[in-house]
Amino acid sequence: MDNKSAFHGSAEQKARLTAVIEESRSTPGCLMHVLQEAQGIYGYLPIEVQTMIAEGLGISLSEVYGVATFYSQFSLKPKGKHRISVCLGTACYVKGSDKILAEVEKQLGIKCGECTEDGLFSIDSCRCVGACGLAPVMMIDEEVYGRLKPESVKEILDKYREAK
Amino acid sequence: MEKMVNLKINGISVTVPEGTTILQAARKAHIEIPTLCFLKDVSCAGSCRMCVVEATGARGLVAACVYPVAEGMEVRTNTDKCRRSRKMTLELFLSKHKKKCLSCERNHNCELQKLSLGYSVDEDRFKGEDFVLPIDLSTPYVVRDNDKCINCMRCVAACRKQHVNAIGPIGRGFNVHIGSAFDRPLSESPCVGCGQCIVACPVGALSENSTVDEVWDALGDGTKKVVFFTAPSVRATLGEAFDMPIGTNVEGKMVAAIRRLNPYAVFNMDVTADLTIMEEASELINRIKTNKPMPMFTSCCPAWIKFVEQTYPEFIPQLSTCKSPQQMFGALLKSYWCEKHGIDPKTLYVVSVIPCTAKKYECKREQMAGDVDAAITTRELARMIKTAGIKFNELPDEEFDNPFATASGAGTIFGATGGVMEAALRTAAHMLDGNFEVLDFFAVRGTQPIKEATYLVAGHTLRVAVTSGLENARTLLESIKSGAKKYDFVEIMACPGGCVNGGGQPTLSDSIRNSVELKEARAKALYTSDVHNELRRSADSPVMDVLYDEFLGFPNSHKAHEILHTSYKENKKI
Numbered sequence: 001m002d003n004k005s006a007f008h009g010s011a012e013q014k015a016r017l018t019a020v021i022e023e024s025r026s027t028p029g030c031l032m033h034v035l036q037e038a039q040g041i042y043g044y045l046p047i048e049v050q051t052m053i054a055e056g057l058g059i060s061l062s063e064v065y066g067v068a069t070f071y072s073q074f075s076l077k078p079k080g081k082h083r084i085s086v087c088l089g090t091a092c093y094v095k096g097s098d099k100i101l102a103e104v105e106k107q108l109g110i111k112c113g114e115c116t117e118d119g120l121f122s123i124d125s126c127r128c129v130g131a132c133g134l135a136p137v138m139m140i141d142e143e144v145y146g147r148l149k150p151e152s153v154k155e156i157l158d159k160y161r162e163a164k
Numbered sequence: 165m166e167k168m169v170n171l172k173i174n175g176i177s178v179t180v181p182e183g184t185t186i187l188q189a190a191r192k193a194h195i196e197i198p199t200l201c202f203l204k205d206v207s208c209a210g211s212c213r214m215c216v217v218e219a220t221g222a223r224g225l226v227a228a229c230v231y232p233v234a235e236g237m238e239v240r241t242n243t244d245k246c247r248r249s250r251k252m253t254l255e256l257f258l259s260k261h262k263k264k265c266l267s268c269e270r271n272h273n274c275e276l277q278k279l280s281l282g283y284s285v286d287e288d289r290f291k292g293e294d295f296v297l298p299i300d301l302s303t304p305y306v307v308r309d310n311d312k313c314i315n316c317m318r319c320v321a322a323c324r325k326q327h328v329n330a331i332g333p334i335g336r337g338f339n340v341h342i343g344s345a346f347d348r349p350l351s352e353s354p355c356v357g358c359g360q361c362i363v364a365c366p367v368g369a370l371s372e373n374s375t376v377d378e379v380w381d382a383l384g385d386g387t388k389k390v391v392f393f394t395a396p397s398v399r400a401t402l403g404e405a406f407d408m409p410i411g412t413n414v415e416g417k418m419v420a421a422i423r424r425l426n427p428y429a430v431f432n433m434d435v436t437a438d439l440t441i442m443e444e445a446s447e448l449i450n451r452i453k454t455n456k457p458m459p460m461f462t463s464c465c466p467a468w469i470k471f472v473e474q475t476y477p478e479f480i481p482q483l484s485t486c487k488s489p490q491q492m493f494g495a496l497l498k499s500y501w502c503e504k505h506g507i508d509p510k511t512l513y514v515v516s517v518i519p520c521t522a523k524k525y526e527c528k529r530e531q532m533a534g535d536v537d538a539a540i541t542t543r544e545l546a547r548m549i550k551t552a553g554i555k556f557n558e559l560p561d562e563e564f565d566n567p568f569a570t571a572s573g574a575g576t577i578f579g580a581t582g583g584v585m586e587a588a589l590r591t592a593a594h595m596l597d598g599n600f601e602v603l604d605f606f607a608v609r610g611t612q613p614i615k616e617a618t619y620l621v622a623g624h625t626l627r628v629a630v631t632s633g634l635e636n637a638r639t640l641l642e643s644i645k646s647g648a649k650k651y652d653f654v655e656i657m658a659c660p661g662g663c664v665n666g667g668g669q670p671t672l673s674d675s676i677r678n679s680v681e682l683k684e685a686r687a688k689a690l691y692t693s694d695v696h697n698e699l700r701r702s703a704d705s706p707v708m709d710v711l712y713d714e715f716l717g718f719p720n721s722h723k724a725h726e727i728l729h730t731s732y733k734e735n736k737k738i
Contacts, residue, residue: 047346054738060329061345061738062353069335 007048016041017049021056031057031067035074044075080115080122082160086138089128097136101125103150104138107157120160171237186217186228186239196675197241198250198279200316200366202229204678205660207321207364212314213253214279217241225249251283258285260292260338261367262311268368269547275366275673276314297341302349304373304528305357305521305667310341313369317342319361326634326658328471330355342369354474354737356634358467358658359521359541359667372521372668375538376548382513382537383425389507392422393431393493393568394517397579397663398542400689401519404670405546406556411685413693416561421549422517423562432564433516434571436489436496437578437587438702439711440464443486443728444584445592445702446719448653452624457482459629459644459651462584464488466526467658469732471634476641477734485729487532489578490516490523493568494535495727500715501567513537517545519579519666522658531730541668567707573694574702580687581632581662582608582615585655589619589628590701597622603700609691611661611683614640616651627651633660661687 020037024030034057038049045068047061054061068074086092086101101123105111108121115122131137134146145156167182173193180189190197201212210230217228218240225246228239240246257276265271280287297310315333320342323331330353334343344353362370382388399415408414422430444462451460463469463484472479487495493516498509516523516539527536540548549556563569574590577583586605593600600621607617608630615630629651631640637656643649659666661683672682699705716724 050345051738060332060354062329062332065345066332066334070333072336 007046009042009048013041014052017052018056021053025057031059031064032071035064035068039074044078046076046078075113077113078115078119078122080120082121082140084121084123084138084140085126085129086112086123087127087129087131087136088125089132091128091132092136095135097138097148099150100136100138100148100153103153104157107154121157169233169235169237171233171235171239173239174241180233182233184233186219186226186231186233187215189233190217190228190239190241191679195241197228198282199229199674199678200275200279200314201318202678203318203321203364203674206325207316207318209317209321212316214250216246216249216253218243218245247283250279251285254280254283254285255287255289257314258287259290260295260311261314262309263287264312268312269371269374269543270365270368270671273671273673274368277367278673293338300343300350301373302351303355303357304524305359306350306355306362307371307373308342308350309369309371310343312367313342314367315340315342316366318364318366319370322360322364323355325660326356326358326360327638328354328356328358328634331361352737356467356470356474356658357522357525357667358634360659362521362667363665363669363671365671366674372541372544373524374544375524375540376544379515379538379540379548382515383427385513387511388513389428389511390513390515391429391431391497392425392427392515392517393433393436394418394422394545395433395490395519395579395663396437396576396583396690397519397666397669397686398517398545399693400579400664400686401542401669402546404672405543408557410672410676410680410682411689413689414556415693416563417556417559418545419564420559420562421554421556422545424554424559425548425552427515429565431493431497431568432571433489433493434575434578435568435705435707436493437575437584438571438705438708439492439496439728440486440489440578441574441584441587441591441702442708442712442719443492443724444484445588445595447484447486448588448592449595450720452652459627459654460484462588462655463730464578464584465522465657465659465663466520466529467522468634468637468656470522470525470735471637471658473732473735474737477736478645479641480732480734483732485725485731487728487730488523488526489575490518490539491526491532491535491730492728494527495532496711498535499727500711504714515540517542519663519669520659521667523668529730542666543668543670546670567710570699570705570707572699572702572705573697574700575705576697577690577694579663579690580609581611581657581660581683582630582655583662583690584657585628585630585653587702588653588655589626591703592626593619593621594701594703596624608655609687611687626653628653628655630655632657632662634658636660664690 024034042049050064054064112123136148137146168179169182170179173190176193178189178193197215200214201209210227215228216225219226220238300308333340382390402418403412403414419430461483494514502509514536516536519542523539527539574587585608589605608615613636619626664686665683
């Protein structure tokens with residue numbers, strides 16, 4: 001679970017998280033909520049953020065980490081500027097979305113769940129975006145790309161690279 | 165009045181209070197239901213499914229450890245359905261269990277092994293994904309081999325019970341494993357090294373970081389003089405490793421067994437427990453007379469010290485500066501004793517036998533490293549005795565070697581919660597008032613969470629408190645911090661019940677721990693020894709006279725400070 005890139009949290013982010021902790025700490029079982037808010041603020045949950053939560057809520061870091069690693073929605077790794085989400089739901093899968101995911105991974109040189117070194121892209125998989133008619137599908141940020149073929153992946157990614 | 169419930173278990177009528185679980189009720193009917201994740205006073209997760217039984221009114225099998233009884237209920241614990249379910253559960257555990265039983269230190273003392281045999285499992289029925297998780301060897305106190313772990317969570321529950329929370333479950337589903345936050349090595353976690361996780365483990369996933377091989381090497385090295393000394397509580401528990409009843413005092417056989425390992429000498433650590441009292445009682449009186457911040461806290465327990473340094477550094481100035489008996493002994497042997505006998509301290513190899521895993525860390529603390537070369541647990545000593553082919557149960561009773569043989573009963577009771585306090589009170593009260601003759605301080609004995617007492621001695625009011633288990637320690641510290649409680653002297657031991665229940669003591673299976681009051685039974689052996697000892701006060705021990713006359717001068721002298729006292733420093737960990 002090593003997170004290679006250094007943590008860059010701003011004072012403003014810290015103030016927001018502190019406020020969330022303050023308003024939640026008296027509610028039993030608030031940890032998941034706080035983690036969710038923290039991920040909204042920072043984009044992911046590195047050790048620095050989880051430590052702030054543990055100290056703020058007066059619980060141990062191991063407890064925070066246990067919950068953070070139990071739910072797949074929580075990410076311990078930073079997300080890219082552009083978040084790629086390849087659908088591995090049933091319809092997309094039978095239409096070969098595993099090959100789409102493999103191609104995205106190959107193009108970017110990272111694995112699903114990781115972020116490129118320049119911070120431009122991160123890859124995740126998801127289960128159904130409700131566009132089964134367009135299978136196989138992937139999303140980049142809020143944009144949906146359908147009827148994908150492995151050959152078309154590079155061209156799509158290039159659009160974002162150029163827009164950088 | 166408690167409402168009673170009538171039920172039948174395997175056809176036998178039982179009457180138990182409402183709210184009793186099926187597991188407890190079954191014990192009353194002399195029926196044992198197998199358990200794995202359940203451990204009295206520690207863990208009750210209801211998750212392992214070993215204790216499943218059939219009960220009328222329930223759908224499917226229920227977990228007896230958490231399922232409450234009901235009026236008219238009929239329970240069947242031993243049906244084909246139950247047995248098949250348990251067998252399947254065991255086979256699933258074994259699907260990803262590293263089955264290196266032959267060399268496992270829990271071989272013949274493993275709950276999984278015992279149950280697997282009982283249920284005639286096929287250990288290879290399911291082939292799980294081969295997981296190879298790293299073995300955590302980062303600390304001198306606890307080694308974790310997660311490939312042997314069955315995720316019963318008893319270690320996590322023990323750690324939570326201690327309010328240390330150094331470990332927890334990580335991940336989900338098949339990937340779940342137990343570890344420290346961010347999968348960091350245990351050395352970077354807030355673990356205090358108490359070892360309660362080890363004695364809670366049903367299998368061989370947790371053990372001490374053994375130094376037995378180093379001790380064997382030293383024993384075989386002709387240029388070294390190997391000296392052993394044994395902590396007070398070891399005599400009360402070592403017999404368990406040789407199938408003796410819990411609470412048997414095996415002091416004589418223990419000395420005889422160690423002597424047959426062929427060391428240069430076998431000494432009694434109760435002597436430096438006495439010495440600790442001489443120093444600590446003097447320190448306490450000095451603090452009272454000079455109006456230093458109170459209370460003063462005992463400092464014999466290294467896990468407690470580590471806990472203060474990490475979690476409550478504000479109390480560091482109130483810790484007694486006395487080294488623990490282990491460290492006093494090491495320091496004394498390598499100075500006074502070597503000097504007296506013309507031995508080069510470099511050739512002396514000091515082995516302490518302790519009920520504790522944190523002592524393995526203590527002897528490596530930078531403030532006093534080198535005084536004790538190896539600290540081995542009661543379990544490790546038992547293993548050495550077995551390896552050496554010594555027939556422990558047949559040994560004669562032998563005596564410790566002089567000059568560190570004779571100790572007071574006060575030194576012996578160090579091994580039980582309240583023992584250090586009582587020992588200190590016996591001597592401190594007598595130092596303050598030579599006519600003070602009380603020797604038994606019953607209020608500080610026993611396993612209640614927090615014990616308090618007030619004594620009036622020579623015009624001084626001594627308010628004392630004793631606790632064990634870091635959960636209770638936290639409660640006590642918070643009440644002191646908030647000003648709700650005021651004391652002059654506080655004894656804290658990290659392990660519930662004190663050293664008799666230490667993390668280095670023989671590991672007993674759940675079927676024993678769930679039915680015996682372990683802490684009380686072991687402590688009784690020490691208090692019985694105390695009562696039968698002619699010397700009840702540390703200050704009355706002739707060995708103390710010799711040590712102070714020949715070497716140390718007087719308690720808290722400059723020399724005593726140099727050799728017998730230490731310092732602490734903040735080390736915050738989360």
